[in-house]
Amino acid sequence: MTTNNERIERVEAELGSMQDSMQRMEMGFNDKLHHLEEVISKLADSISASKEVLSHHEHATSSRPRREESGRERQQFPSRLAKLEFPRYSGDDPTEWFNRVTQFFDYQETTDDQRVVLASFHLEGEANQWWQWLRRAYQEDGQLVTCKAFVEELWAHFGPTECEDFDEALSQVRQTSSLRDYQKEFERLGNRVHGWTQRALVGTFMSGLKPESSEEIRMFRPKTLKEAISLARMKDEQLTR
Numbered sequence: 001m002t003t004n005n006e007r008i009e010r011v012e013a014e015l016g017s018m019q020d021s022m023q024r025m026e027m028g029f030n031d032k033l034h035h036l037e038e039v040i041s042k043l044a045d046s047i048s049a050s051k052e053v054l055s056h057h058e059h060a061t062s063s064r065p066r067r068e069e070s071g072r073e074r075q076q077f078p079s080r081l082a083k084l085e086f087p088r089y090s091g092d093d094p095t096e097w098f099n100r101v102t103q104f105f106d107y108q109e110t111t112d113d114q115r116v117v118l119a120s121f122h123l124e125g126e127a128n129q130w131w132q133w134l135r136r137a138y139q140e141d142g143q144l145v146t147c148k149a150f151v152e153e154l155w156a157h158f159g160p161t162e163c164e165d166f167d168e169a170l171s172q173v174r175q176t177s178s179l180r181d182y183q184k185e186f187e188r189l190g191n192r193v194h195g196w197t198q199r200a201l202v203g204t205f206m207s208g209l210k211p212e213s214s215e216e217i218r219m220f221r222p223k224t225l226k227e228a229i230s231l232a233r234m235k236d237e238q239l240t241r
Contacts, residue, residue, distance in 0.1 A: 084108070086118060091126035094158050095191055098151070112147040119150065130157055166192040174208045179236040182208065183229060190225075201225045205232075212239065 084107065087100040105115055123131050134153055138145050145153075160166075170189040175182035186205060190196070205228050206214050213235045222228040 086122050088122045088124055089119075089127050090124040091130070091158055093160065093188070094154060095160075095188060098155075099191065115147045116145055116150050120145075127154075127158070130154075160192075167196075170196075171204055173204075175210050175213075179209075179213070179232060183232075198224050202228045205229070 084104060086104060087097055089097045101119060104110075110118065120131050120135075135145060138149075166189055170186070170193055173182070173185055173189060186208065190201065202222055202225055205225060206218060206222075209217070209232060213232055216235060217228065217231045220227075220231055222231055
């Protein structure tokens, strides 16, 4: 039979064991709490550093000097400029180039002062050498190369001579090789003449074709140059098969 002293000693031992367990639990909780505080502190430091970097970047951007360019230093062109490729020119017959350039300027709504800058920038080879000479000659005379002067000077230097009769040349052109070459030459001359009706163009085009093509095409009696060219191409495909 246990005595009171033994019971008391047993209770004290159990209480001591419970206190040890509570101390161990408290120490574990404190460790976890300390670890959590360290994580929060590192996260706060990271956020603070990010804010400093962002603030420094914004300050550098706002304090960066902005270049103010006048119209003379750089001309601003329409944003649609990047959607089309400006044609280049090296010194051959400028007829087609002028047509494409005119279409480009009309679409971009390019002003006259910008036209000379753009056109001269896309000159190559012989044409570029001519432009360097022309610009220097105008500068020595204290003049600016206007759009009108640019067209007249380039046309006078590279264009066909005035003595060429385009109406006569168109009426006498004949197919001597491929249909493609004949059509190209016919259209080149056709772009230089004025006052020709569709009937006259069709008749001239048909007369210049090779006999094996023109005789059959006449049966269809094309009324426009477009119809005549289309029929000629179909017939040419049949003959080349």
